[in-house]
Amino acid sequence: MGKTLMVSKPSCIAPQDGYILEQLREQFAAAYVLLHPFLRPHALPLSRFTPDSYPDRSEIVADCQPVNWQSVASATGLPDIAAIDIALCTQSHSLRQQLCRDDYAQQLAQYCEGHGLVPPDKGELPEIWQDQLLLLLAGNSDSVWYGDEFGDHCQLLSLARLGSDHQAPHSHPRFFSPDGELMLSTHWDSYYSLVAGSPERLRPFTCFEGFYCQPDTRVRWSLPPKSAGA
Structure with missing residues (x-):
């Protein structure tokens, strides 16, 4: 495997309202809404x-x-x-x-x-998929960048630290690939995670149910356009 390029503390705050791609466009070309199962x-x-x-x-x-x-x-x-x-x-x-x-x-x-079904949790990565998602995010590295929902406290954490027997230090987290080219985040009041990056880098995440964001996809994606600011 090739050596992973490591960047210093990537910075991007996950969208909290409004149009998703519009808010991410300065850093990421595409985004995928990953529905919590x-x-x-x-x-x-x-x-x-x-x-x-x-x-x-x-x-x-x-x-x-x-x-x-x-x-x-x-x-x-x-x-x-x-x-x-x-x-x-x-x-x-x-x-x-x-x-x-x-x-x-x-x-x-x-x-x-x-x-006998348990509804999805909101605001956190789905427990059943977290390890798989972080492995995809890490690529050929053994670490990912971790930050809270407000863009603070970004730190490099090992996958072992974030493994099945450990909890992330903060709720509603944002994770970044080691090179900063992928972001995985949650919205505190929604039942999905958002993966942002280039279309090519997002492709592996499409094995999980979800959909690509379009220009008119809002944070409240399920609501009619005139009411999506709920």
Whole structure:
């Protein structure tokens, strides 16, 4: 493997509102919205998936199966993955009242309860995929740049430090490839992670369910254009 170019403390704040590509264009040519999966646990009881007893990453990786949004949309009869996002955001009170869809939220909740599914977490990398995502980000290195959501405290951390038995130092993190050409981030109130870089560098991440950002893709991607500032 070739030697990885290391840059000093990359700087880019992940979009918090508005058009995604517009806010990233000075540093990144493209971006991919990576949808956090639902989980289907096998041995772990659903009662464990509460804030007080939530399984750690190693338990989730060992026991749970990821379930994609498209299959949940098809099974529930919801129109599409945008409806899934609106349902999740309604459940978590992340939208203005006039944008909520209580019918979607109820339909999704009933399906998850009836079929033993755990809804995605928001604001953090999906535990079941974190190790895989960071390996892709690191490339042929054993470290990635890590910073918090505000662009502060950027530091180089080893993958071992961020492995299954360790927690990231901050919530809502931003990670960068060693050369600073890829950024992996989360939005504190959303159910996806954002990968930004060149189209070529993003390609390996498309094995995870999601979609490429278009010029009109907003942080609140599932809402109609006139209401996307919710």
